[in-house]
Amino acid sequence: MIEGLRYMITLLVHISNSEPVKLDVEEMPRSSDIMIVGRNPRDRKDREVEWLDEGVTTVMLPWSRINLIQVLPNPDEQATFPQLWRND
DSSP, X not given: OOTTOOOOEEEEEEETTSOOEEEEESSXXXXXXXXXXXXXXXXXXXXXXXXXXXXXXXXXXXXXXXXXXXXXXXXXXXXXXXXXXXXX
């Protein structure tokens, strides 16, 4: 990583009674945080989230509504693993 340049971390946040939401965060949430603040909310397929108003770019989700968080790999840093069962 270039000094002074920070990459956004993409999280897939699973919310109670709702579809998961992808969020971009500057740093990983800490155990002392009471909510997650994320930018660029979108659904799993990078489309607009239906339950948000148009133009919303930042959301704050309380821990009480979150079931699970997945940290998605950065496309620039993804390692390529051989898939022995595929022939393409």
